[in-house]
Amino acid sequence: MRSGKIGIRRERLCLLLAVLASLFLVSACRDRGAISYKVIYEMDRPAADETASPSEAANSRRYKIGVVPKVTDIAYFDVVKQGAQEAAWDLDVDLLYEGPSTADPDEQIEVIRGLMEKRVDVIAVSANDPKKLVPVLREAKEQGIRVITWDADTGPEAREFFVNMADPETLGRHLLDTLAWSMGEKGEFAVMTGQLSAANLNEWIDWIKVQREQFYPGMKLVEIVPNDDDPKKAYEGAVGLLKRYPGLDGIIGTSSVGPPAAAEAVREAKRAGEVRVVGLSTPELMRSYLHEGSAQAATLWSPKKLGYLTVVLARNMMLGMLPYDDQTIANVGNIRVHGDMIIMGEPLDFTKDNVDQYDF
Incomplete structure (x- = not known):
């Protein structure tokens, strides 16, 4: 009889332990189940604010870059546009290449305001007037738009750096x-x-x-x-x-x-x-x-390379990468940096003897 009672007690103890274990497992599975689902979901579709580092989140953005020439429909700026478009394709950014129909600072200001309304991330402008454009570019900066100049500069207070063709x-x-x-x-x-x-x-x-x-x-x-x-x-x-x-x-x-x-x-x-x-x-x-x-x-110089370089540096700036001296830029070459001025390279001379070697 005693052995029978011991057996019953052992069965009850095992049953009790089984119940406790099952309760523990259910509770744990509920907690872990929620966590497990969330982890699997984020691995498939990462949320930038929870799983990606700031640099990774920036890399995943498709930036909108506005490039403004002095004037449209002249050969020089048409070739610049070709280079800017190639860079936009290579870097997967949206390019808005918009300029005035005449080399008029007031008309250029209106183009810049239009880009501000389109909420571009960067405005890169070849300035028709170094002083007149300062107020509107400072407005753009106050809205959180990054500003650089290329080809022709403004006052330094209106932009972050100037992309120059040559010294x-x-x-x-x-x-x-x-x-x-x-x-x-x-x-x-x-x-x-x-x-x-x-x-x-x-x-x-x-x-x-x-x-x-x-x-x-x-x-x-x-x-x-x-x-x-x-x-x-x-x-x-x-x-x-x-x-x-x-x-x-x-x-x-x-x-x-x-x-x-x-x-x-x-x-x-x-x-x-x-x-x-x-x-x-x-x-x-x-x-x-x-x-x-x-x-x-x-x-x-190569206007095409100038357009390409401007878009590359604008996009790099949005990723937190500023240009540095002797930096190698793909499809452009090595650049020089003097303070807040970037120099693309040396000028080229074309004469009757070598002009047929170039197609821009």
Whole structure:
């Protein structure tokens, strides 16, 4: 009997332990079941605010970048647009390439306001006026939009950094060198520029003047003629120069529409080789004039690379990656950084001997 009672007690104890164990397992499974479901769900579809690090969350965003040229529908900025589009495709960002129809600061301000309304993440602008654009760009910054400049700068308080094509001193001095070599370092010359308020153009002209004073006392600058980046105005300006200065020996164009307009005017006046033409423009615009001798040299960088670099640096900035000196940028090359100015590279010269090697 005693052994029977012990057996009953053991059965009751086992039953009690089984009940307690089952209650424990049910409770644990309820808790763990909820956690397990959540973990599996987040692995399949991670929530950026709970599982991703800030850098991972940033990488998963598709940024919207607004790029604003000085003016639309001229060859130089059309090629910049091609480069910007390629970078947007490569980096999977949305590109809004929008500019004014004329090189008018007020019209450019309206374009910027339109991009602000579209809630872009970055505005990258080639400024028509370094001062007029400051207030609207500061408004954009106050709204949380990042701002950079490229091609032509504003006041530094309006942007984070400036993407420059080439060192301004190097470029300005080099432009006068190319003209001086073709003029025999003596004679009268004029400068055809874009907007009189454009900071980059004015800086290049300042260095042209310095180079003349230091190295070419036999050369005389007779006039600086603006054309507002308008091909028709540029042509009219060149025709006017040839009439006002019958003894003119050379013309430097500091905006892309200037040199081809000057070369066309020289060709029509049958003064090819007598009036030398150099300056900043694309190989495509200058090819025929270089071959026939209406122009002697064109200088530029790759506008396509400039557009590509601008979009890359804008997107990197959104990821918390700022440019640094000697950084290698895919499809561009090594860049230089001087304070808050990024320099893409050195200028290239195009002559009748090498212009056919380039297709922009």
